[in-house]
Amino acid sequence: MLKNTLLLILFVLSSSISAQKIDKSKEELKSGKKEEKPPLPTQSQNQNTTSTRESNFDSGETSLFFEILFFVPFYGGIGDYENEDHLYNKLSPYPYFNNKSGNYVEFSEDSIAKNQVRFDVENHFLYSNNAAFGNHFKGKFRLFHYLYLQSDYRELIERDKFSKTTSNLSLFQFNLGYDRLRFEKFNLGWTLGATYIASGINKAGFSYGLNTEVFPFKKVSFNSAMIWSKINGLPVNSFEFRGKYHQKNYFFSMGYENLKIASPSYNYATFGAGIYF
Numbered sequence: 001m002l003k004n005t006l007l008l009i010l011f012v013l014s015s016s017i018s019a020q021k022i023d024k025s026k027e028e029l030k031s032g033k034k035e036e037k038p039p040l041p042t043q044s045q046n047q048n049t050t051s052t053r054e055s056n057f058d059s060g061e062t063s064l065f066f067e068i069l070f071f072v073p074f075y076g077g078i079g080d081y082e083n084e085d086h087l088y089n090k091l092s093p094y095p096y097f098n099n100k101s102g103n104y105v106e107f108s109e110d111s112i113a114k115n116q117v118r119f120d121v122e123n124h125f126l127y128s129n130n131a132a133f134g135n136h137f138k139g140k141f142r143l144f145h146y147l148y149l150q151s152d153y154r155e156l157i158e159r160d161k162f163s164k165t166t167s168n169l170s171l172f173q174f175n176l177g178y179d180r181l182r183f184e185k186f187n188l189g190w191t192l193g194a195t196y197i198a199s200g201i202n203k204a205g206f207s208y209g210l211n212t213e214v215f216p217f218k219k220v221s222f223n224s225a226m227i228w229s230k231i232n233g234l235p236v237n238s239f240e241f242r243g244k245y246h247q248k249n250y251f252f253s254m255g256y257e258n259l260k261i262a263s264p265s266y267n268y269a270t271f272g273a274g275i276y277f
Contacts, residue, residue: 022167028262094276102215122274170198195229205231
């Protein structure tokens with residue numbers, strides 16, 4: 001009896017703690033400060049050194065990206081069009097349209113001799129527990145095989161079972177994307193853009209990211225995407241990994257998403273579907 005009571009208390013407390021994440025993210029993003037616990041007496045001597053290191057790491061995160069992007073050889077981010085034949089591969093109408101190609105198909109194929117324009121739409125339900133869930137809608141407009149525009153909209157919802165209240169957070173990401181590697185079974189690229197948080201925060205920050213998709217065997221693919229940004233000096237990062245089952249010009253998916261919004265971290269299982277126009 002006592003054991004069951006303790007388990008029930010732990011479950012209720014965990015739900016309550018989960019339901020406070022969104023409010024904590026909002027408060028920190030508004031103030032620009034993370035909520036910190038008082039240091040232990042043994043930590044006081046090293047506090048200044050640790051703070052300095054953390055500050056240097058945070059300030060150097062964005063500058064490191066720019067160094068990688070602009071100070072490595074130009075082809076590292078864009079490519080050498082004179083010597084890399086895969087850069088001329090064309091965008092496919094949809095993955096596995098010919099039972100073998102992913103997002104790109106070799107230029108030599110007559111059926112894809114011209115540039116494609118493609119609109120990818122997908123929606124995923126996010127689930128952490130009965131008190132924490134959400135939705136992720138993504139649209140990707142591929143003008144041609146060089147660049148694309150991508151927009152992500154996440155709506156996070158948490159319920160506090162004690163106070164009977166509901167908190168929500170709206171997260172938007174707008175990016176310009178470029179696939180640096182464009183093979184039939186694999187593509188990898190980067191994104192540049194902005195992240196915006198509504199829900200009373202109403203602030204935006206520069207973002208950058210990486211993404212890849214692999215097509216290992218017929219009708220199945222795996223994709224991963226990471227976006228880093230800062231709003232009011234605090235991290236707003238996203239990571240997603242999914243497996244997709246393709247059927248003609250649509251797919252079904254299952255996966256995982258992690259969001260870092262100020263100090264709280266959010267973990268979700270995802271279930272969804274998408275279509276290619």
